[in-house]
Amino acid sequence: MPRKKAADRVGPVKTRSRSGCKECRASRVRCDLKKPICTRCLEKGLVCSTQLVLKWESEFVSRGLAFGRAGVWSKARAAGGLPPPPGKSSAAFLLRDQEWCPIPLIESWGFVNSGVSTFEQPYEVNVACDELNALVVRDKGKSPALDDLLDENADWSLSPSSLSSPSSIRELSDCCSPVPLVSPHLAPPLSMFPSLSDSNQGRLFDYYLQQVCPRTTASSKLSSPFASIILPFCMSASPILFKAIQALGACHWSRFDSTYSVIGLRLKSEALRGLRYRLSTEGSLLCSADPEVLAIMMMLCLYEIVDNCDQRWTIHLKGAKELIRIRRQQQQLTPSRPRQSLDPVSAFAELFFAFQDVMGRTACGEEVLFGTDYWQENNRNIDLWMGCSPELVSILSSITELSRTRRQLTSEAARKAFSHRAASLGRRLENLVQETTDDDDNSDDGSLRSAAELKRLAAVLYLHCALYGASPSTPLVIGYVRRILRLVSHLLDSGSLVSMTWPVFVAAVELDPLHDEVWRDETGESVVYGRPLVLRALAAMAESSVSNVARTRAVIVKIWQARDSDMLKGSPVDAADDSVAGCNDWEWYVAPISTAMSLA
Template structure:
């Protein structure tokens, strides 16, 4: 039995670790408690968290192939096999509520019920869910103990009843697994089909939630679906075609006045929205005008988030709030509501906060001293973006630019490739690389990006492609031209006359 099985209901209610023994938890028995058993949920076993899917045929039959029965299966599963217990339902009717406890599904319509049952009857679906659980979830959070992984605790149970989220998860998993195995069916057919279905279902749910006719699972399903769709974009290309859905999330927050009603007890909602806050910041790095969440809502949400926010996103929330306010100023200046002089003064004052921020006084998810290096890398990432907002043409050779580039590279040098924290640092690597001047620094950037891709198996070409465009453009400048070549120039799509949503994370 894999260690990723859900804890027993008694341990979950008491917020303690469970030994997951069957049929009853030994911790409950030893304490004389009544073990309430385990939630009805698929159990996925034996897939290693990285590498095991490479260079091997995934156990995926042709579409609509019959599901193999338990009587045809080997009595002892190989460590690389996927096992779904046939004595369990094909999907569960329980989801995690705000506190992470199981609650009855309330939002399943007959149509959704039929569609979910049909989906769970396909062997491909079970394989893709297993791949998401074992190969993708571990890399979505820098956490040594996978038993508290929120993507397992929240996304998978919620996908059992929210059809849009189920399709989004299947699309992400198909894209990821298809790329690992060079499987054209998964990448070019299944992933696209699942994503289109997820987008269609998401639109219907947004309208329902916006009208006020919804329950908590439907609301959180919307937020989770948006996040998974954005992760799919990152896995596929690093360019988001669904960034506009962040606006939908912000609209729901405004309509429901979540800035007033959310509390620390709404763990699941806060987790999803907190991550969307960071994805909104990332999108606004290339185009501040796209910033959706307000500073007041950012403050509210990040004050409710626990330290899993940093474990998922890397950047300390103090820095998120500072750079969020800086991007707010840039957005206001861009739309004409803030004149140039006031914009410059406000941003310079906020930049001072970045320089004064002390990483040693921050709380981190663990006692690992390398978190300080992660924080410093993000601090100087924010500093670099701030100066470029004030003057995108300032020479990369300027002292204040190169000091931050060096600080990021020195911070990254402290983090070995064997440490999972390195996976959080694509964005600092990219920002330092955009202003690197020496060939050896650029080579180091590319080596670390390749290292992260090798670890997470979810790297995309966008960071390297943008960097190479910047470096090539600089190489073509005349000897006496020291002007900057902003990386933001290359996020503009000349064919469609708009800027793409680059998600450099």
């Protein structure tokens, strides 16, 4: 039907609008915009929907299409003249000459998610939410050697040579996911434990030796004490210790294959049942003198740390503390046997539990179970498992104990004594030079030295936060965070990822949310930001360490979210360096959500 002439029209001209419904725009008629359905759609029984379509001029230009009516109408053409000569459109000019910003590669671990629970439950940490982003899942075929090791049909065996040659950590093509590798091409030697090799459980024992043990030391030259001390002891151990070791291997393996989770849980139950039977029948006095009991509790404690890292691992910690206390009492009754004459297994188990206790309580600030009397204050030799010297751990224990008395200072004399003690600890940290042993294989171990220096820098940062009330905006904190993260970045690039949990945690929780840029390269073009670097380090550590990185990541993310939410309303903490009366930054943000953390 032809359109009416202008003389025959009644009323104003009905023009189309950009906000009309889909049906009216498709028919090129005016829509009266009535809601919820326009008159035309109501009369014709059509579905009245309004959709907004975004069109980008650059896309049209790249396809050689006109963008709307741009360049169609001109005064020369309206007057009947020749159209202007075709020239370069402004869009094409901009498309050619514009500079696109580089899009960074964002991995799956680079996302920090917030939900309703973030605001409704500010003091509860959701580990399950962060566990999916904490672990880097390898693609099968990316690491053929590890795929062969984890293959169900692989021919495994445990040989005495495994104890004499240290396991090496080789860097993979993906710098975020280096894992300990073994050669799948060597012929299997004779097994140390034939009874285990004939069964499927022997594969879990081999996995513990070849995959768990290398992840427990930062040294690239010497074996972990979990192999060099525990494995020879297993030659005469009871089946309970074997069950505990196999349970730990299955629990760690379940990170990559969930089917081993049930196997690990069953083996843990059997080991727990055997341990309870021994404690109930033999009594605490006899069990305290048997190093196997502490070794079993150490494996079960490590199992709970790898599994969920909740309050359950502290049960083994407290039980071991009681047995160690009883054994020390018996040693005092027999002074002819000094502490230095302890068997290697008991000494290592005591070191394990004491170190777990000290490092974990630096975060929550609770009372330390293993005090400074468990550490040799003048021993500066770097321990293979701790990744630092006993003197450094002794200083950390003293800092935690001193921080507990900070808000209880009632007199001027007490405050002066506090300041004097804090300054003394600070000087000890600044002057601490940690050393490797005189062993030829260990004297030039750069990875172990770097891990020890990383912990020392983090200890200085922790001292100023816990005792002097320093906050992320404090210049000293900013400087030490940058030094720590630079060393972390260097260790990540070199593939050394063990013994980094506590330093990364301390630096991460003290990142300034307003100034996340930590450094630039020499040209000033490449910028390194703190939070992405921390997330990258955590993702790499999730596969290459025995610590529970999911719990650590969840706590760090929770602290970041709390700091971000306080940016608008201001921090409730008085972060003055000389404030010793109120709640400091560490006690406000870190301590409330860091209970039962394992940071060793």
